[in-house]
Amino acid sequence: MPGPLPDGEPVPPDGALPDSALHAVGARGFGVYVHVPFCSSRCGYCDFNTYAPGELPGWRTEGYADTVLAELELAARTLGTAPAVDTVFVGGGTPTLLPADDLARIVAGIDKIWGLAPGAEVTTEANPESVTPASLRALRAGGFTRVSLGMQSVAPGVLRVLDRRHSPGRAAQAATEAREAGFDHVNLDLIYGTPGETADDFAASLATAIGAGVDHVSAYSLIVEDGTRLAARIRRGELPYPSDDVAADRYLAAEAALTGAGFTWYEVSNWATTPAGRCRHNLLYWTGGDWWGIGPGAHSHVGGVRWWNVKHPAAYAHRVAEGQSPGAGREVLTAEDRHTEDVMLRLRLRGGLPLDVLDPAGRTAAEKARADGLLEIHDGAATLTLRGRLLADAVVRDLLG
Template identity: 60%
Template sequence: MAFGVYIHVPFCATRCGYCDFNTYTPSETTSSYDAYLASLERELELAHTRPADTVFIGGGTPSLLGAEGLGRVLDMVREHVGLNPGAEVTTESNPESTSPAYFDGLLEAGFTRVSLGMQSASTPVLRVLDRRHTPGRAVAAAKEALAAGFEHVNLDMIYGTPTETDDDVRATLDAILAAGVDHVSAYSLIVEDGTAMARKIRRGELPAPSEDAYADRYELIADTLEGAGYDWYEVSNWAKTGGECRHNLLYWTGGQWWGAGPGAHGFVDGERFVNVKRPERYNDMLAAGELPVAGREEIGAEERHFEDIMLGLRLRRGVPREWIAPGAWGVVDKHARAGLLTVGERVAVTDRGRLLADGIITDILAAE
């Protein structure tokens, strides 16, 4: 089974209104980048890992560390964890903090994949999301990464933003196709409690997202990308042949990974753990020679089965039929008759079933 390393970079230049990730702007933390990097190296020295098949650096905004800082992170992984031959090494990047020299530096450091947060090609939508980059910058960054020699470049988009129109989505898709990337992730906007966007919706300053709009936009995205030669391999992810993200597949197929950095989650040898969130506390614990773990949880067979079904049925390949408990076959057959599931050696959602995948999965797990 593949083993991965996830590294969380908790810094952002500004806070987006929809974001509830564990991130900190300069006014929200006293931790410097250098202090974080020193602590991260101590954590990787103490980590109980094995050589990695995939590495994913996320955030936050990892590109704020620059190519030199990210190269230093990857050197830490090589020294203290190890990389297996052919390992996939990915970093997320904000288009505004990238440049041709940045991508050249990443490639030289050993990165094999870049994921860029585009969100939308519409200025009004970006404004509602409190994104600071200009609409064309994400495409320009993607082209710079490809020109540097990256074979695998991903663009993330968000759909269902309040005030967004179908034309906004079409413009975003047109820009993505013009960029020539081999991977696209499309996520419906989730308005999380405690975010600035949630407060604006509660005060009536923005309309609430529409479930009907989500469905219509998803179908538009799927039709456009698949018509352009991208295959869906997970409900929210499309790739050209060979462009699938191996690290994310590790999550979705029951793999194990070490999570490093403030607030990072990991899953190793049947145990899930989560690190302390605040960078200052993270630094202090590692300075004292402690792993910065805030909590641990043993994952039993029942919970693991639940997660295997919940994640596996979002994949195009689905799950082995023997994973489905006897009590759920009536529900499976009902959805198969409705054209939402295929049943053979594996059980999988159909193209039509993708839109209802979460409900189908809930029905199956409830029946079990």
């Protein structure tokens, strides 16, 4: 007997999309996400579809780029003619465990199949210890325009709780190496609210990120995901659960320090020094654009159809080798689904949410949120205030009724 179907409806073996999804591909931009599922070790807070040595029989990075390129060929047959690719984002995992030449081959493959738009943004994530000055120069020469480094913290105790392997100063050093390699756009990721983190710890992390000379900083509150090593430690009472009040204090500290250093928020958790420094790939997600996800567990969205690949790298590679879509399941978003996502995501942006997106009850709720100091309304758009950013999820719920 066959097993149960994955969540969502099944994906056709050839990955064919409904005609309705294809007629306006790229109207809000078109990007490619490439997932690299390998890590040298697993961080205690991570629940991403990644595999460290010992977690995946036959764990190896060799040949992975060839499988990605083969899935790209399948995607090209499914999508047919597509607009030029505005953004590429290689995430993981730790993409830079692949040789820089393999990552460059993937970028070249995307360019060959769909074409990179002039001035396309091409980003790779990296752990600070997984890059060198030589590998960063090779990535820059291979077409990458942006690098996003997982810094998280400079406090040794925080790094230990998060199971991060790099030294406290390595992330800033890697950022300097990236700029010297020719990257104009460098991001540092921070996590705040880790059990045991002090206000001084986070202030030091912010100061180090600012001092590294990067043009983008992301700062996220720690989320304790079920099934992670961190969740198990908290459940056993070894660590306290993160405090919402502490997280709010940390966010306010980030806003003050980054704004004071010339950064401007453009999404609730993201700051950049210039408009050019903003992550265009993430903006594609937040503004309802289309993207094709490549790799095990990668998600895609084209024309109101969302689908996701099988998670296990071996199952993924087998399907691709057989010339079949690696899609595990998909859903066709309803107009209500798309409206809900539009409100949820666009309200998080500094550009705000046009009020005409809302129904009458939503516009009434927006006026109340403005009166409560959670929204500003200018030129027909609602934008979160600083206090509103702390309560963004609640504001969204009110606007959606």
